[in-house]
Structures are given as structure tokens and as C-alpha cells.
């Protein structure tokens with residue numbers, strides 16, 4: 001089976017992430033780029049399926065600017081993916097979810113797939129909408145936010161805990177699934193993997209090669225304003241000298257945060 | 264066909280498999296009413312339309328469209344997308360609003376892709392100007408505020424649960440059954456199903472006024488009774504750090520932070536939580552933050568209004584007793 005794993009480069013969440021207030025876009029140079037942890041977990045799902053099913057091909061797919069992305073994506077190849085496809089085009093600067101989904105759909109068709117695996121939500125955009133948009137554009141079944149995954153040649157199944165209910169469900173392939181961080185951490189690339197990654201196929205595509213032309217009339221979500229919230233400052237800090245509990249209660253009472261007993 | 268009101272906002276409400284309204288409907292209809300006229304859409308098994316329509320009108324929906332279907336127990340999302348398409352075709356909404364729940368997002372994302380509409384996810388509020396509806400977002404853990412709008416056509420918006428206090432006035436029921444033509448799009452099939460029963464009388468984490476969270480410093484699931492005791496004394500909800508979730512102390516639904524729930528309560532109390540940047544991303548816009556941690560260098564103190572360097576196992580019981588005595 002052929003599995004596409006959607007990989008995303010994001011600013012490392014351990015660093016400070018900043019937004020360009022002129023454009024409303026991420027300041028890519030300001031923070032260390034890494035593979036989004038959730039997409040590494042998605043890759044782990046694909047790789048562990050391949051561990052038991054040798055006839056599996058795992059293809060990494062990413063959309064984003066040139067620059068650091070190819071190097072970041074190498075880590076996924078070093079973990080064990082067979083090849084990588086990177087779509088980039090100057091026209092994609094500031095692409096919204098709709099355009100990104102269109103590009104990923106076109107690239108997925110170009111690659112060919114039985115299954116697309118994505119993270120449930122990225123740590124920077126955080127939208128969590130892309131896998132569903134992709135499934136719709138590809139006209140295939142989807143399953144979002146899976147906490148467990150079982151794959152075979154014909155189906156993908158798993159469990160989903162929503163805010164209100166939990167269920168198990170299954171899709172016939174081809175299809176798109178997204179996984180949550182309840183799934184296992186990704187494996188580390190070993191030395192052999194890192195050496196092998198250098199020789200693995202790495203394909204680069206632009207919009208013309210995918211047959212996409214950008215129309216003025218297409219509906220897009222556009223940023224119309226961006227502002228920074230003032231940073232938070234530290235307040236009072238005390239060492240517990242045996243009465244800290246009482247002091248917090250006093251602080252709560254002064255701020256009207258202790259409610260009376262409701263009957 | 265009845266005429267549709269000016270500035271219609273199509274509101275998809277979450278309904279249980281048995282046809283009960285989920286908690287987010289009042290918030291969605293309230294937000295929609297602040298920018299236009301709320302037209303609610305619900306999918307439910309037949310026999311619920313009258314009651315659901317009445318309940319939704321009481322929350323301020325000027326019109327209620329009900330798509331009767333028996334498929335919700337077997338199909339995950341496509342019936343909802345098909346109903347949204349059918350409703351949008353007749354309502355011609357200025358915006359489509361749903362909750363940013365897993366299912367609300369799944370359905371609206373597919374609808375946006377199908378209809379070629381602009382999508383704005385995880386909004387914390389909506390307003391309007393002369394040109395149309397604007398979605399407000401709080402990004403990078405609330406460090407930035409970003410406004411978005413559609414370049415053309417309706418804006419499809421998912422609203423963060425518990426982010427809006429606006430509520431609409433009750434209206435007279437105006438219920439219409441919606442005819443839906445199935446699209447035939449392949450869907451996931453549900454093989455087993457369980458309703459999550461609210462385990463306690465405590466407030467829901469999303470939208471709670473007071474949140475008490477515990478971290479790895481609790482040391483065990485049993486010790487979370489300490490967090491619960493303080494939450495109950497204050498009438499608050501319970502949260503946790505990812506380390507506490509990973510260690511199995513509490514279920515994943517309680518995780519606050521980057522990849523968990525984002526909260527912005529009046530009061531947030533962090534117990535035995537170091538305050539990693541990913542945890543802060545989910546709580547740093549809280550109005551007042553209190554932290555208890557035995558490490559004086561814990562980063563949580565950088566954003567705490569009141570920080571105590573101390574042991575949670577001695578400070579918290581004393582705090583609970585002091586709250587109880589003040590409440591009389």
C-alpha cells in the first residue's frame with residue numbers, strides 16, 4: 001500500500017513565536033524550524049505499518065517555502081520514509097487553508113495514494129481543518145482525530161474521543177485520516193537512516209507542475225488586522241513560611257474570587 | 264418557500280444521536296445574533312423536530328431548519344455536510360457558524376472545501392463591518408490577535424467553545440424540515456459508540472470561570488484529589504498539564520495547552536506545573552493566575568499574579584480550609 005504522510009515545518013514551540021504585524025504572517029526567520037511533533041507521530045503510524053508489511057511505500061508530502069524546509073524534511077527520510085515531495089511556489093506565500101488544501105489534494109493525486117495520514121492539528125496554524133478539506137477535495141472517506149489506528153490493505157480504523165462522545169469507526173481505502181498525540185512518539189533516526197536519507201528521492205514541484213492556476217475570483221480567508229497583546233508580567237511571589245495557604249485565600253477574597261455557598 | 268431574513272447566519276448546532284441539544288448551541292446562536300439573524304440547522308432522528316425547534320428558538324434562533332435522518336448512528340460526517348449544503352443553498356448565508364468541536368470542525372471544513380468558501384477556524388469572537396463578517400482569532404497562545412475575513416462569498420467560521428458570553432433573546436419557534444439530497448461522498452462507518460457521560464457536577468473546562476490544574480508535581484492519579492478538593496471549594500473546573508496526562512493521572516480531555524484545551528478563565532490555579540511554554544500557550548490569557556510550585560525558578564512564576572514557592576501537599580489543604588472558613 002502507498003501511504004502519504006503530510007509533514008509540516010513549524011517554529012519550535014520551545015522558542016518564542018512571532019507574527020509579522022504588517023503581513024499577519026509567521027516570522028519564519030525568528031524561530032528555529034522543526035518538524036511538527038504531531039506530523040512525526042503520523043509518520044510513525046505509517047512506518048510501523050511498513051515494519052510489518054514490506055510492500056508499503058511511505059511518501060512524505062509538504063507544502064511551504066524553500067529555505068530550511070528541505071533540510072527539516074530530511075529528518076523524516078532519516079526516520080525511514082522512502083521519499084519526499086516538496087511543493088513550493090512564490091504564489092503560495094500567505095496561502096490560506098483552502099488554497100493549501102487544494103495544493104495538497106493536487107499533489108496527492110500526482111503521487112497516488114491508498115492512505116493519507118496527517119496530524120490532527122498543527123502547533124502553529126492549529127486549525128485542524130485541513131485533513132477534512134483534503135478528504136472532501138479528493139472525494140474520499142476521512143476519519144479525524146484518531147487516538148488509535150489499525151490499518152490493513154483495504155481499510156483504516158480507529159477510535160476517536162470527541163468533546164461529547166467516543167466511537168470506533170472504519171473507512172474503506174482510499175482515504176484520509178488524522179491522528180492525535182495519544183499515538184506513540186516517533187522513532188529517532190539512527191546513523192544508518194541519516195546516511196540513507198541523503199540518497200533518497202526528493203521531488204520538488206511548483207503550482208504549474210500541479211496544474212494549479214490562481215484565480216482572482218476564488219474565495220480566500222484573508223488577514224485584515226493583526227496586533228500583539230501586551231506581555232504578562234510577574235506579580236507577587238512569596239516563599240511559604242507556613243501560612244501561604246491563608247495568604248492565597250486572602251488574595252482570592254480581595255479579588256472577589258471566593259463565592260458564597262450556593263444553597 | 265418562506266423568505267429568509269436579512270444578514271442570515273447559518274448556525275450548525277451539535278445534537279446527540281438521540282436528538283438532545285449539546286451545550287454549545289446558546290453560545291453559537293448568541294454570537295450569530297450579534298452580527299445578523301441566526302438560522303439554526305440541526306440534524307436529528309425523526310420525532311425530535313418539534314422539541315428541538317422550540318429549544319433552539321428559545322435560544323434565539325429566528326428560524327430552525329431540521330434535517331431528519333437516521334444515519335447519525337452509522338455515518339460520521341457526510342450527512343451533516345450534505346445538510347449544510349442543502350441549507351446554504353436556500354438560506355444564502357452571509358456566514359456559516361459552527362462550534363470548533365472535533366465534529367463541528369470536521370463538517371464545516373468539508374463544507375468549505377465543497378462549496379469553495381473561505382474558512383476561519385478557532386475564532387474567539389465575531390463582529391461585522393460594512394463589508395461583512397469578521398472572525399477574531401487569538402494565536403500563538405494568545406500573544407497575538409488576528410482578524411480574518413472572506414475575500415468573497417460567505418465566511419465559514421468555527422467558534423472556540425466557551426469563548427463568547429453573548430446570548431440572544433428567545434424568539435417564537437419557526438421550524439422547517441429540510442430536504443437533503445445525499446451526495447454519495449464516501450464516509451466513515453461507526454462500528455461502536457459511547458456517549459461520554461459528564462463524570463461530575465463540576466463545570467466544563469471550556470468556558471469555566473475558574474480552573475484548577477495539576478501537573479506532574481501531583482505524583483499520582485490518586486493525589487489529584489488535592490486538585491479536585493480545591494476546584495470544588497472554588498466551584499471551578501479541573502485541568503492538567505500534558506505531563507500529568509501522559510503519566511495517566513487524568514484523561515486527555517483535561518489537558519490545557521498548545522495541543523490541549525485553551526482556557527481564559529477569571530482565575531487559573533496551577534499546582535505542581537512548571538509552566539512550560541506549551542502549557543502557558545493554553546492559559547496565559549487568564550485574568551488572574553496563581554501558581555504553587557516548590558521550585559523558585561519554575562517559569563510559571565513569570566506569568567503568575569500570585570506565586571507561592573512551596574509544597575502543594577501542605578499549602579493546598581491549608582488553602583482549602585481557609586476558603587471554607589471564609590465562605591462560612
Ligand SMILES: Cc1cc2nc3c(=O)[nH]c(=O)nc-3n(C[C@H](O)[C@H](O)[C@H](O)COP(=O)(O)OP(=O)(O)OC[C@H]3O[C@@H](n4cnc5c(N)ncnc54)[C@H](O)[C@@H]3O)c2cc1C
Nearest residue numbers: 478479480504505506520521522523535536537542557575
Ligand atoms: C509539541 C508539543 C506540545 C505540547 N503541548 C502541551 C500542552 O498542550 N500542555 C502541556 O501542559 N504541555 C504540553 N507540552 C509539554 C510541555 O513541554 C511540558 O513537558 C509539560 O507541560 C510539563 O508538565 P508539568 O509542568 O506538569 O511537568 P514538569 O515540567 O515535570 O513540572 C512539574 C513541576 O512540579 C513541581 N513540583 C513537584 N513536586 C511538587 C510539590 N510537592 N509541590 C509543588 N511543586 C511541585 C516541580 O518543581 C516542577 O516545576 C507540549 C510539548 C510539545 C513538544
